[in-house]
Amino acid sequence: MKRIAIFASGSGSNAERISTYFAENQSVSIEFFLSNNPTAGVIERGRRLGIPTVIFDKKTFSKTDKIVNLLQNQEIDLVILAGFLWLIPENLVKAFPNKIINIHPALLPKYGGKGMWGHFVHEAVVEAGEKESGITIHYVNEHYDEGKVIFQATCELVPTDTPDDVARKVQALEHIHFPVVIESIIAEQ
Numbered sequence: 001m002k003r004i005a006i007f008a009s010g011s012g013s014n015a016e017r018i019s020t021y022f023a024e025n026q027s028v029s030i031e032f033f034l035s036n037n038p039t040a041g042v043i044e045r046g047r048r049l050g051i052p053t054v055i056f057d058k059k060t061f062s063k064t065d066k067i068v069n070l071l072q073n074q075e076i077d078l079v080i081l082a083g084f085l086w087l088i089p090e091n092l093v094k095a096f097p098n099k100i101i102n103i104h105p106a107l108l109p110k111y112g113g114k115g116m117w118g119h120f121v122h123e124a125v126v127e128a129g130e131k132e133s134g135i136t137i138h139y140v141n142e143h144y145d146e147g148k149v150i151f152q153a154t155c156e157l158v159p160t161d162t163p164d165d166v167a168r169k170v171q172a173l174e175h176i177h178f179p180v181v182i183e184s185i186i187a188e189q
């Protein structure tokens with residue numbers, strides 16, 4: 001059984017999509033969600049899905065081994081970041097080498113790095129007059145959005161697209177591809 005934990009700071013639509021995708025899969029289990037945000041929408045989604053959410057603060061996450069120990073004690077095989085906004089501390093990266101996967105709502109290496117998340121990304125893409133955007137799924141290291149790229153998918157943009165239009169097109173790609181890419185990574189493990 002492959003045991004997965006999902007970190008999310010916000011709405012959690014990707015966490016839900018992944019959980020429902022694997023719901024009937026006998027060899028994959030979404031064990032729990034984790035969040036730094038006690039009011040995150042992902043918590044309610046978890047309640048509805050019967051998946052508990054572990055809430056933690058900055059000190060616990062960045063200055064202790066509590067979260068690493070929890071993931072190890074629960075025998076987690078794969079850690080998914082689905083809209084998690086904090087930098088992953090070295091202890092966690094080292095404890096799960098090539099086992100932490102993030103999704104970024106743009107075509108890295110462009111539009112990545114600290115502060116480039118959610119609407120800020122799509123606003124920058126529109127501002128730059130890009131003709132396409134997309135998603136990047138990558139392994140996580142100690143630096144924001146710099147790990148080895150696993151998968152990218154693109155969507156075409158038109159001049160009338162607003163940041164919200166871009167967000168909608170990108171999220172559609174996320175919901176299609178993220179679960180499938182996770183499934184392919186599990187198959188390779």
Ligand code: GRF
Pocket residue numbers: 008010011012013014015082083084103104105118171174
């Ligand atoms: C997604 O756009 C993802 O690419 C980014 O954060 C957002 C999370 O959205 N990392 P949701 O909380 O899964 O709806």
